[in-house]
Amino acid sequence: xxxxxxxxxxxxxxxxxxxxxxxxxxxxxxxxxxxxxxxxxxxxxxxxxxxxxxxxxxxxxxxxxxxxxxxxxxxxxxxxxxxxxxxxxxxxxxxxxxxxxxxxxxxxxxxxxxxxxxxxxxxxxxxxxxxxxxxxxxxxxxxxxxxxxxxxxxxxxxxxxxxxxxxxxxxxxxxxxxxxxxxxxxxxxxxxxxxxxxxxxxxxxxxxxxxxxxxxxxxxxxxxxxxxxxxxxxxxxxxxxxxxxxxxxxxxxxxxxxxxxxxxxxxxxxxxxxxxxxxxxxxxxxxxxxxxxxxxxxxxxxxxxxxxxxxxxxxxxxxxxxxxxxxxxxxxxxxxxxxxxxxxxxxxxxxxxxxxxxxxxxxxxxxxxxxxxxxxxxxxxxxxxxxxxxxxxxxxxxxxxxxxxxxxxxxxxxxxxxxxxxxxxxxxxxxxxxxxxxxxxxxxxxxxxxxxxxxxxxxxxxxxxxxxxxxxxxxxxxxxxxxxxxxxxxxxxxxxxxxxxxxxxxxxxxxxxxxxxxxxxxxxxxxxxxxxxxxxxxxxxxxxxxxxxxxxxxxxxxxxxxxxxxxxxxxxxxxxxxxxxxxxxxxxxxxxxxxxxxxxxxxxxxxxxxxxxxxxxxxxxxxxxxxxxxxxxxxxxxxxxxxxxxxxxxxxxxxxxxxxxxxxxxxxxxxxxxxxxxxxxxxxxxxxxxxxxxxxxxxxxxxxxxxxxxxxxxxxxxxxxxxxxxxxxxxxxxxxxxxxxxxxxxxxxxxxxxxxxxxxxxxxxxxx
Numbered sequence: 001x002x003x004x005x006x007x008x009x010x011x012x013x014x015x016x017x018x019x020x021x022x023x024x025x026x027x028x029x030x031x032x033x034x035x036x037x038x039x040x041x042x043x044x045x046x047x048x049x050x051x052x053x054x055x056x057x058x059x060x061x062x063x064x065x066x067x068x069x070x071x072x073x074x075x076x077x078x079x080x081x082x083x084x085x086x087x088x089x090x091x092x093x094x095x096x097x098x099x100x101x102x103x104x105x106x107x108x109x110x111x112x113x114x115x116x117x118x119x120x121x122x123x124x125x126x127x128x129x130x131x132x133x134x135x136x137x138x139x140x141x142x143x144x145x146x147x148x149x150x151x152x153x154x155x156x157x158x159x160x161x162x163x164x165x166x167x168x169x170x171x172x173x174x175x176x177x178x179x180x181x182x183x184x185x186x187x188x189x190x191x192x193x194x195x196x197x198x199x200x201x202x203x204x205x206x207x208x209x210x211x212x213x214x215x216x217x218x219x220x221x222x223x224x225x226x227x228x229x230x231x232x233x234x235x236x237x238x239x240x241x242x243x244x245x246x247x248x249x250x251x252x253x254x255x256x257x258x259x260x261x262x263x264x265x266x267x268x269x270x271x272x273x274x275x276x277x278x279x280x281x282x283x284x285x286x287x288x289x290x291x292x293x294x295x296x297x298x299x300x301x302x303x304x305x306x307x308x309x310x311x312x313x314x315x316x317x318x319x320x321x322x323x324x325x326x327x328x329x330x331x332x333x334x335x336x337x338x339x340x341x342x343x344x345x346x347x348x349x350x351x352x353x354x355x356x357x358x359x360x361x362x363x364x365x366x367x368x369x370x371x372x373x374x375x376x377x378x379x380x381x382x383x384x385x386x387x388x389x390x391x392x393x394x395x396x397x398x399x400x401x402x403x404x405x406x407x408x409x410x411x412x413x414x415x416x417x418x419x420x421x422x423x424x425x426x427x428x429x430x431x432x433x434x435x436x437x438x439x440x441x442x443x444x445x446x447x448x449x450x451x452x453x454x455x456x457x458x459x460x461x462x463x464x465x466x467x468x469x470x471x472x473x474x475x476x477x478x479x480x481x482x483x484x485x486x487x488x489x490x491x492x493x494x495x496x497x498x499x500x501x502x503x504x505x506x507x508x509x510x511x512x513x514x515x516x517x518x519x520x521x522x523x524x525x526x527x528x529x530x531x532x533x534x535x536x537x538x539x540x541x542x543x544x545x546x547x548x549x550x551x552x553x554x555x556x557x558x559x560x561x562x563x564x565x566x567x568x569x570x571x572x573x574x575x576x577x578x579x580x581x582x583x584x585x586x587x588x589x590x591x592x593x594x595x596x597x598x599x600x601x602x603x604x605x606x607x608x609x610x611x612x613x614x615x616x617x618x619x620x621x622x623x624x625x626x627x628x629x630x631x632x633x634x635x636x637x638x639x640x641x642x643x644x645x646x647x648x649x650x651x652x653x654x655x656x657x658x659x660x661x662x663x664x665x666x667x668x669x670x671x672x673x674x675x676x677x678x679x680x681x682x683x684x685x686x687x688x689x690x691x692x693x694x695x696x697x698x699x700x701x702x703x704x705x706x707x708x709x710x711x712x713x714x715x716x717x718x719x720x721x722x723x724x725x726x727x728x729x730x731x732x733x734x735x736x737x738x739x740x741x742x743x744x745x746x747x748x749x750x751x752x753x754x755x756x757x758x759x760x761x762x763x764x765x766x767x768x
Contacts, residue, residue, distance in 0.1 A: 089140035096133040100126050100150060104157050111164060120161040123154075130154045152184050159193070168197050188217030192229055204236045211236070227253050231262050234269075243269040247278075254282070258289045260336040267340045271347070279344050283359075286340055287366050289333070334371060341375050345382075352382065353391075373399070373406045380413060393417055408437035408444070415447040424451050442472035449481060458489050474505060483515060492519055510540045514547070521554065530554050545575035552584070561588065579605055586618065595622040613639050617648055629656050645676040 103126030111119035130151060137146060155178055162171035175190045195210035211233045218226055234249035250266040253259070263286035270278040341359045349355040356379040363372035376395065383392035396417070399410030411434035418427035428451040434444035449464030462485045468478035479502040486495035499516050506512065517532030533551045541547060548571035555564035565588060571581050582605045589598035599622045606615035620635035633656045639649040650673040657666035 089136070089142055093133060093137055093140075093142065096129060096136065097147060097150060100129045100133060100154060103129060104153055107157055107161060111161060116161065116164045120158075120165050123158040123161040126154050127158055148183055152178065152187075156190070159190070163193070163197060168201055171197055188214060189225075191217070192232075195229075195232060199232070199236060199239075202239070204240045208233055208236045223257060227257050227259075227262075231259075231265075234262070234265060238265065238269065243272050247273070254285045258285060260286065260289060260333050263289060264336045264340050267344065271343060276348055280348060283340055283344060283362070286337060287363065287368065334374075337368075337371055338374055338378070341371070342378055345375070345379070352386075353379075356382075377406070377409060377413070380410075384413075384417065389417060389421060408434050408441060411437065412441060412443050412447065415444065419447060419450055424454055427451050440471045442468040442475045442478065445471065446475065446477045446481065449478070449485075453481065453485060458485050461485050462489075476502060476506060479505070480512070480515075487515075487519065492523055495519055508535075508540060510536060510544075513540065517550075521550075526554050526557065543574050545571040545578060545581075548574065549578065549581050552581075556584070564588075576604065577608055579608060582608075590622065590625075593625075595626045598622050613643055613646065620649075620652070624652060624656065629660055632656060633660075640672075644672070645679055647673065647676050647680065650676055 103122050107119045107122035107126060110116075110122060134146075134151075155174055159171045159174035159178070162168075162174060172194055175194050178184055178187045178190045179194075181187060191210045191214035195207040195214065198204070198207035198210060211229050215226055215229050218229070220226070230249050230253055234246045234253070237243070237246035237249065247266065247269045250262045250269065253262040254266060263282065266282040267279060267286060270282050341363070345355040345359045346352045347355060349358050356375060360372045360375050360379075363369070363375065376399070380392045380395040383389070383395060393414060396410040396414045399407050411430045415427045415430035415434060418424070418430065427447060431444050431448035431451065434441050435448065438444070445464050445468035449461045449468065452458070452461035452464060462482060465478040465482045465485065468475050469482075472478075479498050483495045483498040483502070486492070486498065496516065496519050499512055499519070503509065503512050503516065513532055513536055517529045517536070520526075520532060521529035530551065533547055533554070536544065536547050537551065548567045552564040552567035552571065555561075555567065565585075568581050568585055568588075571578065572585060575581075582601050586598045586601035586605070589595070589601070599619055602615050602618045602622065606612070606619065609615060616635050616639050620632045620639070623629075623632035623635065633653065636649045636653045636656070639646055640653065643649070650669055653669040654666055654673055657663075657669060
């Protein structure tokens with residue numbers, strides 16, 4: 001509504017803005033005249049005598065301008081717009097709505113950034129503001145403009161944040177507020193979220209109930225949503241072990257709108273039920289999904305090729321986000337089909353080989369040759385796992401004349417197999433074939449480097465491993481083998497650098513930590529070595545006997561015999577067949593003059609090596625020190641019977657016979673002793689088996705045994721199937737690594753010829 005006040009100013013009650021200035025009255029319009037004309041109303045009035053004719057006066061410019069109010073002066077700028085205050089209830093409600101929306105947005109942003117607690121706080125604030133808005137509208141009687149969508153959004157966001165914070169009961173209660181309100185058109189869909197919460201809580205029957213109630217409230221036109229909910233029902237039945245009910249759910253999906261997850265689950269359920277024919281049928285349904293999408297993709301590729309030919313050589317193949325998404329979906333589909341094929345191949349026929357042949361033939365018939373080749377590679381790897389190396393080699397050799405990509409993968413695996421069989425020439429040959437087909441094949445470089453390594457060509461091996469890293473920066477096999485190579489080349493610092501990088505990639509891996517500890521020990525940094533070994537014992541491999549023995553060796557070097565005894569005893573408890581540990585423990589108890597326990601350990605060693613005379617000599621020496629001369633004499637006689645020229649046995653037989661007063665026996669053994677000594681003098685080895693040599697051997701062996709690393713170098717394998725060689729496998733066959741598997745870490749075995757025979761040698765039994 002507009003009007004003119006008494007001063008002739010224009011006013012409006014509907015305008016939200018006050019411009020602070022007056023306007024001419026309605027009906028007034030300024031009139032424009034041509035130069036020289038006179039206004040009609042003043043046609044008869046005389047023109048002022050002093051006013052010049054402006055139409056012929058030149059326009060000028062003065063820096064100071066004209067004074068305010070002077071003829072021709074410019075008007076000042078209008079003042080800024082001032083919003084007119086509106087205190088109506090509707091305006092206040094709109095402001096509150098803005099604040100509620102702001103809280104919802106802030107909550108959603110915080111949730112997307114992983115700040116779930118902050119998101120929950122914002123959601124609660126939004127609910128408070130929405131309740132305040134509802135009360136205000138009720139008090140002012142403006143309920144006819146209630147915003148139901150805003151209320152729905154507020155409570156849905158709150159329930160969602162409760163769920164993400166693990167407050168399941170609160171989330172369920174909030175969802176119930178939505179589903180029970182019939183004013184919300186989509187409230188029934190919230191039962192899907194309620195079912196998901198029950199599923200996370202492993203309350204599968206309640207989850208199935210909610211999913212079914214959600215399906216009942218969703219129209220038949222929303223088929224995709226209905227099938228997704230049905231897939232959730234099938235997953236719940238699988239979790240309950242009710243595979244037959246799950247099969248019904250997944251079959252319904254596959255008959256109407258199949259997807260890869262449902263297809264794989266259908267295969268799994270039929271597999272669990274042992275229904276082989278249905279397994280084959282469900283596998284065919286799974287392949288059928290891929291064939292349909294593959295046909296669409298091939299058609300698109302043909303169109304692209306046609307467009308490229310039309311545009312000429314300058315055309316570049318498109319790589320937009322849509323095509324990237326298509327390729328990603330195709331990789332997803334291939335993954336699920338290969339997973340199903342590997343699962344069913346060993347069981348669908350009478351033998352594993354026939355099962356793989358059935359799967360391969362099925363894929364080829366359905367024009368999926370690329371996947372058929374993948375399954376044939378899997379067949380070869382399965383032969384490898386079953387130790388059927390010849391069959392694996394024969395299967396892989398069939399790929400030599402096929403597509404280069406498949407041939408390269410097969411050659412990589414053949415190289416790996418021949419390396420395991422110690423046929424290094426063939427391993428090197430196929431590694432070269434793989435590199436010729438694909439010079440960016442990191443696994444092939446690893447295999448070729450391994451071949452150089454076992455031949456002692458460490459410079460060439462190092463170069464190959466570095467090439468592998470240039471192709472694949474996270475190739476753990478290449479890094480591990482580089483560390484071993486630098487260790488063999490006595491480049492300890494570089495080896496530590498490689499292992500530190502490897503540890504950053506695969507934190508706290510037992511073998512990597514072991515190598516780092518062994519390198520520190522080799523450098524003489526016993527504190528760092530002790531720290532790394534203790535980390536292995538405490539958290540990674542607490543039952544590994546070799547690590548216990550290595551710690552015992554470190555404490556023995558530091559003259560801490562009690563700590564050394566503790567770790568050696570733990571090592572013996574986990575693996576009572578380590579001769580080095582047994583030797584150290586026996587020597588320790590001899591030094592401590594606890595000969596009874598020493599005898600037990602030496603007897604254990606004699607059981608492990610019954611042909612070794614030295615253990616019998618050590619047991620006899622313990623009895624002699626215990627003054628059990630009769631038992632000692634029996635053992636020395638047994639040794640003399642096995643080795644008539646053993647000087648140690650004869651020497652102590654003479655001594656014992658003298659102590660016991662057996663004059664005739666003493667004279668007989670004295671004659672034999674002189675004969676044995678003369679024989680040794682003639683051979684230039686009079687003291688070859690003396691106690692000092694034997695004791696020195698124990699001391700050196702106990703200290704040096706810890707320096708043998710777990711050994712082994714890593715072989716490369718087929719990169720797509722399973723073929724990165726595990727860090728737990730050892731393949732080094734060089735003389736330095738002739739090892740035996742002990743508790744996951746490999747160690748040298750064997751003890752040098754060692755014994756102690758006289759009293760003076762007993763103090764030197766402990767390792768330095």
